[in-house]
Amino acid sequence: MMEKMIFGRYIPGDSFVHKLDPRSKLVFVFAFIIVVFLANNVMTYAFLIVFTLLVIFMSRIRLYFLLNGLKPIIFLLVFTFLIHIFFTREGDILFELGFFKIYEEGLRQGVFISIRFLVLVLMTSILTLTTSPISITDGIEVLLNPLKKLKLPVHELALMMSIALRFIPTLMDETDKIMKAQMARGSDLSAGPMKERIKAVVPLLVPLFVSAFKRAEDLATAMEVRGYRGGEGRTRYRQLEWHWQDTISLILLVAMTILLVLYRS
Amino acid sequence: MDIKLQQVSYAYSMGTPFEKYALFDVDLTIPHGTYQAIIGHTGSGKSTILQHFNGLLKPSKGQVHIGDRLIVAGKKAKELKPIRQKVGIVFQFPEHQLFEETVLKDIMFGPMNFGVSAEVAQKRARDLIKLVGLSEETLDKSPFDLSGGQMRRVAIAGVLAMEPEVIVLDEPTAGLDPRGQREIMDMFYSLHKERQLTTILVTHSMEDAARYADNIAIMHEGKCVLSGTPREIFADSKTLEQYRLEPPHIVRFQAKIERLMNQPLSRICLTEEELADEVARALREGRDKQ
Numbered sequence: 252m253m254e255k256m257i258f259g260r261y262i263p264g265d266s267f268v269h270k271l272d273p274r275s276k277l278v279f280v281f282a283f284i285i286v287v288f289l290a291n292n293v294m295t296y297a298f299l300i301v302f303t304l305l306v307i308f309m310s311r312i313r314l315y316f317l318l319n320g321l322k323p324i325i326f327l328l329v330f331t332f333l334i335h336i337f338f339t340r341e342g343d344i345l346f347e348l349g350f351f352k353i354y355e356e357g358l359r360q361g362v363f364i365s366i367r368f369l370v371l372v373l374m375t376s377i378l379t380l381t382t383s384p385i386s387i388t389d390g391i392e393v394l395l396n397p398l399k400k401l402k403l404p405v406h407e408l409a410l411m412m413s414i415a416l417r418f419i420p421t422l423m424d425e426t427d428k429i430m431k432a433q434m435a436r437g438s439d440l441s442a443g444p445m446k447e448r449i450k451a452v453v454p455l456l457v458p459l460f461v462s463a464f465k466r467a468e469d470l471a472t473a474m475e476v477r478g479y480r481g482g483e484g485r486t487r488y489r490q491l492e493w494h495w496q497d498t499i500s501l502i503l504l505v506a507m508t509i510l511l512v513l514y515r516s
Numbered sequence: 517m518d519i520k521l522q523q524v525s526y527a528y529s530m531g532t533p534f535e536k537y538a539l540f541d542v543d544l545t546i547p548h549g550t551y552q553a554i555i556g557h558t559g560s561g562k563s564t565i566l567q568h569f570n571g572l573l574k575p576s577k578g579q580v581h582i583g584d585r586l587i588v589a590g591k592k593a594k595e596l597k598p599i600r601q602k603v604g605i606v607f608q609f610p611e612h613q614l615f616e617e618t619v620l621k622d623i624m625f626g627p628m629n630f631g632v633s634a635e636v637a638q639k640r641a642r643d644l645i646k647l648v649g650l651s652e653e654t655l656d657k658s659p660f661d662l663s664g665g666q667m668r669r670v671a672i673a674g675v676l677a678m679e680p681e682v683i684v685l686d687e688p689t690a691g692l693d694p695r696g697q698r699e700i701m702d703m704f705y706s707l708h709k710e711r712q713l714t715t716i717l718v719t720h721s722m723e724d725a726a727r728y729a730d731n732i733a734i735m736h737e738g739k740c741v742l743s744g745t746p747r748e749i750f751a752d753s754k755t756l757e758q759y760r761l762e763p764p765h766i767v768r769f770q771a772k773i774e775r776l777m778n779q780p781l782s783r784i785c786l787t788e789e790e791l792a793d794e795v796a797r798a799l800r801e802g803r804d805k806q
Contacts, residue, residue, distance in 0.1 A: 262533055313533070316532065316533060428607065429613060432607045432610065432612070432613040434572060435570060435604070435607070436600075436613070436625060436674065437597060437600055437601060437626055437629030438629055439597065453615065454613075457615035458612050458613055461660065462612060
């Protein structure tokens with residue numbers, strides 16, 4: 252069931268994008284999210300698309316696989332598109348059927364917003380597909396380090412994040428196992444009226460919570476036994492290294508931003 | 517109810533970069549009433565194969581016959597519920613499936629899903645709780661107040677309450693104390709005999725396979741590499757070694773005794789009792805000859 256989800260999954264590889272430092276990738280993606288909003292005409296949106304395709308190409312992720320993974324968000328995409336088509340009433344009328352009218356501006360906005368949405372999802376997917384969850388949290392911890400001065404528990408936050416990420420697959424496995432055990436006992440999760448289906452979730456959730464709490468307790472004990480006492484004075488096994496490729500990718504992004512600023516109307 | 521797997525292959529995450537085959541062209545026939553053991557190392561595909569026995573997984577290639585039902589790769593299988601009633605699976609660590617407020621309700625969950633009335637389900641629970649070696653007072657307790665071993669027994673009762681014709685056991689005694697292991701395995705064996713069930717035991721314990729099974733299939737890297745009666749399988753320790761498996765203690769012990777006595781015994785013994793009888797007979801014969 253969840254096998255098809257690609258959002259948040261990591262595919263190991265050794266492409267240009269894979270090898271980048273997580274810090275540069277994080278900065279890149281966050282900056283990109285802002286930069287996307289600069290685009291406001293055909294030319295600038297074309298730049299965005301070409302740029303995204305270039306990044307996809309450099310990540311060596313199969314386009315088919317990436318698009319397949321977008322299926323869950325198609326509904327959202329179509330929904331935003333339709334909202335713009337129906338509710339924007341500016342520019343010339345392109346199509347008319349009774350009281351139902353499509354305006355030029357509506358179509359334009361609909362297409363643009365959809366592209367913006369698509370490009371954002373693709374970029375963030377590439378980030379998670381090419382960076383292991385551990386490197387992402389490492390990157391975030393380093394990037395947030397300056398906030399320590401504001402008494403923000405950066406290390407603890409990063410640890411919480413990496414534990415959460417670490418246990419997603421475990422919990423998914425667990426869900427799958429319990430689901431199968433209950434299905435083998437005749438519980439039916441995919442058929443019947445809504446009321447029955449909601450009831451069928453209880454045999455799934457109770458054991459899942461029980462085991463999650465047990466796991467958390469075991470983990471806490473195991474950490475304590477091994478002398479864990481927070482981030483103070485802790486050294487790291489995985490060192491982050493900034494290479495020339497990281498600089499280049501950020502330069503590319505800056506170049507892209509300049510292009511967008513110049514060509515936007 | 518016969519179970520027949522023909523050329524069954526199974527791949528996890530079909531059609532994604534994570535695609536991974538866990539079974540390759542497995543052929544396996546389990547006639548009604550047999551006690552079949554499936555042995556293999558972790559990762560040999562034994563847990564994957566057992567989920568084919570009641571349609572939890574559908575083969576990626578090949579077909580599975582379960583009684584008169586046929587599940588073919590690539591075709592939608594509808595109405596699997598009747599199969600699931602007939603084939604009960606006790607998963608590894610079945611205590612993880614408990615969820616109800618009381619033990620009684622949890623045991624009744626399975627049968628009631630298959631349309632058994634509350635009275636009948638309750639009666640079954642009362643009978644079964646004693647069968648699995650717990651007292652009737654346990655029925656009113658919360659399953660989460662029990663010890664690990666007790667929870668295991670409750671979970672097993674929950675599967676037995678469905679009154680399946682085929683029982684599939686996935687390492688049912690993992691993590692129990694030796695005595696509990698023996699009790700539970702003996703209980704399954706006497707059920708198997710009394711109710712003429714088909715029992716499929718997935719395990720890595722050679723001892724259990726030797727003691728109870730009529731037939732053993734050996735899985736190795738997703739393939740079914742050997743199949744035969746325990747005596748046939750354990751006679752050939754060289755082939756077993758090839759799959760990084762060892763014959764049960766008792767068979768290895770027999771080899772040592774044969775070396776000591778300087779003569780082979782007439783057959784491979786599968787239990788301590790058998791070996792004792794066999795040695796006694798060989799000694800008697802030896803004395804008679806003198």
